[in-house]
Amino acid sequence: MPCELCDSPGGELVWQGPDLRVVLVADPDYPGLCRVIWNRHVAEMTDLDEVDRLRLMRAVFAVESAVRRALVPDKINLASLGNQVPHLHWHVIPRRRDDRHFPHPIWSAPQRPAFPPSREDRVAQLRTVLARELARFA
Numbered sequence: 001m002p003c004e005l006c007d008s009p010g011g012e013l014v015w016q017g018p019d020l021r022v023v024l025v026a027d028p029d030y031p032g033l034c035r036v037i038w039n040r041h042v043a044e045m046t047d048l049d050e051v052d053r054l055r056l057m058r059a060v061f062a063v064e065s066a067v068r069r070a071l072v073p074d075k076i077n078l079a080s081l082g083n084q085v086p087h088l089h090w091h092v093i094p095r096r097r098d099d100r101h102f103p104h105p106i107w108s109a110p111q112r113p114a115f116p117p118s119r120e121d122r123v124a125q126l127r128t129v130l131a132r133e134l135a136r137f138a
């Protein structure tokens with residue numbers, strides 16, 4: 001079975017380590033949306049041993065901290081679904097009360113029309129904060 005997260009980075013690569021990587025996703029509705037992707041193809045958290053599970057979650061929390069600092073969202077959503085791409089990854093999603101789907105998951109039916117978020121400055125800042133936070137994982 002071809003796997004898009006084995007075959008491609010899965011977004012703009014902002015950090016790459018031996019076990020995992022962090023990408024920024026170009027979603028116009030959700031600027032600053034990041035994914036933390038385990039490099040090896042496994043489907044479930046329990047496919048990892050405890051050390052690797054902890055390593056993955058520490059990266060997720062580091063990304064969450066960076067997203068909070070740079071984008072100051074109303075809420076963070078952490079999600080690991082993998083129904084469409086069964087390759088272990090976590091979504092770190094900055095949510096705003098006026099975003100397109102709030103208070104529902106970003107994959108649900110839109111609640112309101114898309115608003116044009118001009119947050120390029122914040123996303124640029126996020127790249128800087130992510131690089132600093134994730135340098136500790138190197």
Ligand SMILES: [Zn+2]
Pocket residue numbers: 003004005006007040041042086087
């Ligand atoms: Zn894969």
